[in-house]
Amino acid sequence: MTRSVRAMKTGPVTEEFDHAAASYDRLVGANPGYHRHLRVSARRLRLAQGGTGQRILDVGCGTGASTAALARVFPRAEIIGVEVSLGMLSRAREKPWPTRVRFLHARAEELTPEDLDGPVDAILAAYLIRNCPDPDETLATMCGLLPPGGRMALHEYSVADDAMARAVWTAVSWGVIIPLGRAVTGRSDLYRYLWRSVLDFDGAARLRLRMRSVGLENVRTVALGGWQRGIVHTFLGRTPVGRRAS
Template sequence: MNTAAAFDRGARRYDLMVGLNPGYHRELARAADALTSRLGREPQALLDLACGSGASTRALVDAAPEGSYVLGLDASPGMLGRARAKNWPQQVRFERATVGELNLDRWTRGSFDGALACYLFRNVPAERRDHAIAEVFELLRPGGWLCCQEYSVAGNPAAQRVWGAVAHGAIIPLGVVIDRNPGLYRYLYRSVVEFDSVTTFADRLAAAGFVDVAHRTASGWQQGVLHTFIARKPEESS
């Protein structure tokens, strides 16, 4: 499936769809706070990876110190168009890029204080996932932080049942009625089912060189289904 094209098609209705998810924006805000609370209170240089239509970017801007530079990257031109159309501080900008296929020479390695990646890595093919994490590691300064938010149900039968019920009872039907784009939402269901377990993804972060790797689950219906991971690039990396 061409995920960028599928998200292009769904861009017009995507904000409405995610807004129907109880706790969606609350959990984005919690992830952004988990990242920015570990950084200084001076303006920061921040990445929003897989920024989509800008919901995670808004959470990051709201949580970051005033004057912080925020660069949103996404593979979908349609989503980027939606993001750019919103009102932003002058230090916020958006570019098209695919994590896992980044041209790191386009940005200075080690120049970002923190990176937020919400619902990114399950959309990266498993065979390129470690490479994608390594790209983010390269872009962060020594001591910089990465915060990832991902749905993960592998190895958790209770979470799998919840995710299956929500996806088939609400997400996919709403994708048919509201967005007329069921293929995207069927893909999103499968991408969660097929994604790493919590332990496997945390191990990927550690294998890439990150330290202080930790994770917590969300509240509400997403408990055990949605997880926030935090990890730090060492001050001195080899």
């Protein structure tokens, strides 16, 4: 029986990611533009000089696809990948990484600057906020990890404001994602959850409001191309320059 979105968020969703970890890279690799879009969102953080002297937090790093995007776009930055699913994190750690990349097992909403050896200059959270039991708590925690002028990019699904995007998402989910996930992993709970969680998640205007409510400024949405236009977006914001660092 398929669990509800709310029920999945309370813990079983992490277990489903643990189960899917072995085949996750293969599945996302079948999604046209998946890795390129992550690099686009990473680039939109607009860190100068390849990230020289910058520390970037990759929250919800999964098996490391978003970490790899950051490492490629910012070849001189220190990157910290954070993931709650031990299965996904194990896959990420198995990959070859430069010494400037490291990983941490933690819940996003429980992170502190001490966990990270101080503030970070920028945060990328790809496909994370929608899966959090309390998106506002998670956003507030992440905001608190940034210094004044720190930058945040959310790479996230949002279709609530667009009927066509909702229709395309449902067609692709039931025509491709759910059958492929079942064929590769032998079960479909995670992929049914993915479909329903995207439909039930915030519209772009609502997510921007959440970002502003935790203190981010210059909040905006930037489109991504390909078949996911109108479905996946980059949400950008900055902490106020005059704010005291945590």
